[in-house]
Amino acid sequence: MSQVDKSTLIGLQKIVRQVWNTHGLYRRKMEQCGIFPEDIHSIDDFKKLPFTTKQDLRDSYPLGLLACSQNQVVRLHASSGTTGKPTFVPYTQRDINDWKECMAECLKTAGVTSDDVFQIILGYGLFTGALGFHYGAEKIGAMVIPSGGGFTDRQLFLMEDAQTTVFTSTPSYALYLAEKIVKHNLRSRLNLRLAILGGEAWTEDMGHQIEEMLGITVINSYGLSEIMGPGVAMECNAKNGMHFNHNHFFMETIDAESTQPLADGEFGELVITTINKEAFPLIRYRTRDLTSLITEPCSCGRQGKRIARVAGRNDDMLIIRGVNVFPSQVEAALASVKGLSLHYHLEVRHHKDMPELTVVCESAKLLSESGREQLKAKTSHHLKEKLGIRINVQIADPETLVRNEGKACRVMHVA
Template sequence: MTAEQRTSQLRALIERLYDRVPLYRERMEALGIVPEDLRSPEDLRKFPFTVKQDLRDAYPYGLLACDRSDLARLHASSGTTGKPTVVGYTRKDLDLWAEAVKNCMETAGVGPRDIVQVTFGYGLFTGGLGIHDGAEALGATVIPASGGFSERQLLLMEDLGTTVIACTPSYALHLADLIEARGLKLKLRLGIFGAEPWSEALRKKIEERLGIRAIDIYGLSEVMGPGVAIECPCQAGLHLQEDLFHAEIVDPETGLPLPDGEEGELVLTTLGKEGMPLLRYRTRDVTRILPGTCACGREGTRLARIRGRSDDMLIIRGVNVYPSQIETALGRVEGLSLHYLLEVSDKEGLKELTVCCEPLETLDREGMAQLTRRSQQELLALLGVRVGFRLVEPGSLSRSEGKAARVRNVA
C-alpha cells in the first residue's frame, strides 16, 4: 500500500470520527487540529489516543459512529470495574471481520478440507464467533464446540476427525495432559492459539505433546476480535491485516513514537470500520515491528509475538519482569510441566515474587531439590533478579478452560 493510499484511509476515518463521535471532535478541538491536518501517515501522531477507559466512560453507545439501528451485532469484554466494554458491528463490519479471519486462517495453512474445532467461548466474547465465521468463509468444516467440557472436546476430536483446533495455549496444554493420559490417537495437525501471551517454550511443549504446528493469532475485542494478525507456518512474526489496521509502536511511558525494530506498546487504528472505529487505540500489548520480508515471501508489516502487557509487568526489586519471561525460563528446565502460578506479595513496600510450578511427575525429596535448584538458576539467569520458587504436586494447580489466571496476589 502506498503512503497516499494509507493517508486517504486515515483521513476518511478521522473525518468520520470528527463528524459522528463527540468525544473525538472535542479532543481534536482541544488540540487545535482538524482532519485536514493529516497529510501523511506520519501526521497521525498529532492526533489523540484512545484508551480502554474511554470505552468504559462512553458505555454503552457513546463511541458509535453510526446510527444505533445500523448495528447488526454487539460484543463485550468483561469489565474489571463492573460494566463491560461494548463494541458494535454493522453488517459490513461483520463481513470485513469474517474476511480478515479467513485471510488469517489461510496464512496459517488452514484449507477448505480441514475440520476446525473452535473451543474459544461463544457469546459476548469475540473469540468463538470470530474464528467460526472466518473458518466458514474459508470453506472449512466448523465444529462450534465452545469452551470447557474437556471430555466432550476429546470425544468430538476423535470421532469427527478434527484437524485444526482453536483455543487458548493454556487450554491446549490441559488437553495435551488428557490426550496423553487416555492414549488417544487424533488427526490434529494444526493449532490456532491466542487470547493470552505465550512463550516459545510453551509453543515447543504444545507442538511436541500434540504433534502439531502451533500458530499464534492476535486480536482484541475493542478493535475487532481475533484476526488482527497471525503467524504463517514460518513462525517468524505476526502478519498484520494492513487493509484493516494501521499499527504504531510507542513508548509506554511517554506515548512518543518509536522506530521500527524497537520494542514498545502497540497502538492500533481501525480502517474501514463503520460501527465503532477507534483512533490510535492503546492496546497495552508489548511488541515491535519486525524489519524485512518474511521467509514466506509476504511483504508488509509483521509484529513480533506479544511479550506481555505493559500493565501486567511486575517490578521486582527494580527489575521489570513479564510473566512470559518466567514461562520461557521454566520451559528450559527439563522435568517441569509449564503448569505454573505466580504469587505476588508485598514486603516492606517492595513486591516479592514466588513461582509455583508442577513437575511432570511425582519426585522424591532429592529429585525435588535438584529440580528446584535448576529452576532457580534458570529464573535468575533470564530475569536477572532472584525470585522464590516452589514445586507443587502434579495436578494441584487449577486448569484453565479460557484465559489462564497466572498471577495471584497473596498477603
C-alpha cells in the same frame, strides 16, 4: 510516498473525518490539541493525534463512541470486563462482513483449507473469540465443530470421532489438552495437524512443547475485542511474525512511558487504528501489548509489515526489587528446566510496602522430598539467570495447579 502509503493515508484521513463528525470524545480531544481533519496531510501528521485508551472506552460506556446511528447496529459483543464494566463493541452489517473477510484471510495465512475439520474450543457468547473463528472457517469452507470451551472429555471424543484436523483454544488450555491426549494414549487415534492459539501472551517454548506432545504445528493468533476480535493478525508457517490486513488496520509502536513514536523494529507498545469500521472506529488505540513491527520480507512471500510475538502487557509487568518482570520471562525460564510442566502462576505479596514474588510451578511427575528440593534449586537458578534477581519458588505436585478453560490467570495478588 509509495502507493501503499498513499492508500493507507487516504483511509486514515477518511476515518478521522468520520469520528470528527460524531461530535463525541474524538472531536473534543482533537479540539483540545488544536488538530482538525484538514490538518492530516501525512502519516506523521496523523501520529500527532491524541491516543485512545481503555479508560476512554470505560468513560464512554455503554455506547458513547458509537459512530453511526444505533439502528445500523446489528450485533453487540463485549470484552470480559475483568477490571470493571465490560466494553461494548457494536458492529454494523458491513463490520460483520469485514470481520469474516479478515478472519478468513488470517486462517488461510495459518494454512487452514476447505478440507479441514476445525474444532473451536472457545466460549461462545459476548466474547468475540469463538464467533470470529467460526465465521472465518465457514467462509473458507472448512467443517466447523462449535464445541465451545471446557468439557475436556467431550473435546477429546469429538476430536477422535469427527477426526478434527485443526483446533483453536488458548495456549494454556491447549497444553492441558495435550497432557490429556498423551496420558490416555490418544495421539495415534487423532488426525490433528494444526493448532491456532491466542488470547493470552505465551512463549515459543510452550508452543514447541505442544508441538512435540501432539506432533502438530502450532500457530500464533492475535486479536482484540475492541479492535475487531480475532482476525487482526496471524502467523504463517514461517513463524516470523504475524501478518495483518493493511487495508483494515494501521499499526504503530510507541515508547510506553514517553508515548513517543518508535521506529519499526524497536520494542514498545502496540497502537492500532481501525481504518474501515463503521460502528466502533478507534483512533490510535493503546493496546498495552508489547511488541515490535517487522519490516523484513517474510519467506512465505506475503508483503507488508508484521507484528512480532507479543512479549506481554504493560499492566502485566511487575516491579520486583527494581527489576521489571513479565510472566512471559518467567515462562521462558521455566521452559528450560527439565522436569517441570508449563503450568504455573505468580503470587505477589506485599511486605513492608515492597512486593515479593513467588513462582508456583508444577513438577512433571511425582517426586520425593529430596527430588522436589533439587528441582526447586534448579528452577531458582534458571530464574536468577533469566531475570537477574533471586525469586522464591514453590514446586507443586503434578496436575494440582488450576487448568483454565479460557485465559490463564498468571498473576495472583495474595494478602
